[in-house]
Amino acid sequence: MDMLPLTREQAYQMVVEKIGVNNLLKHILAVEAGMRKLAEHFGEDVEYWGLTGLLHDLDYNETKNDEARHTYLTSDWLAEYNLPEEMLYAIHAHPGHVPCQSRLDYALFTVDPATGFIVACALMHPEKRLSALDGSFMLRRFKEKRFAAGASRENMAACTNLGLEIDQFLLLVRDGMVTISNQLGL
Numbered sequence: 001m002d003m004l005p006l007t008r009e010q011a012y013q014m015v016v017e018k019i020g021v022n023n024l025l026k027h028i029l030a031v032e033a034g035m036r037k038l039a040e041h042f043g044e045d046v047e048y049w050g051l052t053g054l055l056h057d058l059d060y061n062e063t064k065n066d067e068a069r070h071t072y073l074t075s076d077w078l079a080e081y082n083l084p085e086e087m088l089y090a091i092h093a094h095p096g097h098v099p100c101q102s103r104l105d106y107a108l109f110t111v112d113p114a115t116g117f118i119v120a121c122a123l124m125h126p127e128k129r130l131s132a133l134d135g136s137f138m139l140r141r142f143k144e145k146r147f148a149a150g151a152s153r154e155n156m157a158a159c160t161n162l163g164l165e166i167d168q169f170l171l172l173v174r175d176g177m178v179t180i181s182n183q184l185g186l
């Protein structure tokens, strides 16, 4: 991919302006980090996948009571930047407005719930940190339906469409999140 029409720094400033500095910002940064790690794993464009993660919930505050507009307001706001259609499609696919087709679509769709699930895993681990989590610990939590019940097991399980087993997928997302553990406070 050639230079993206929006730098990471510009996008980050936009996110902070729209979202503020709070748990939602942490979620967004965690998704960005997970997307970057998956891109690296697959030999995809790390900046491109990271930017898709960074922008995915940009309109959350404006659309939280209007699910049908979620992500479409984001694409209106970003129209002047002419972002790749493929990136906008993945953003629209993450809440299920359109079906996942590409690897990028499935990555965002699965990383989004995985970040909250992994934060919950770290919080209930005796060491209370991301770097202490291993695949089997997360897999056991994954199978406990009542643990972090808001994190859709079905959506995360779509990682098989990326050719990844669930524990392997969760470890990759965890590895991405570890790179920003200071910001996540875990």
Ligand SMILES: [Fe+2]
Binding pocket: 027, 031, 056, 057, 112
């Ligand atoms: Fe999200």
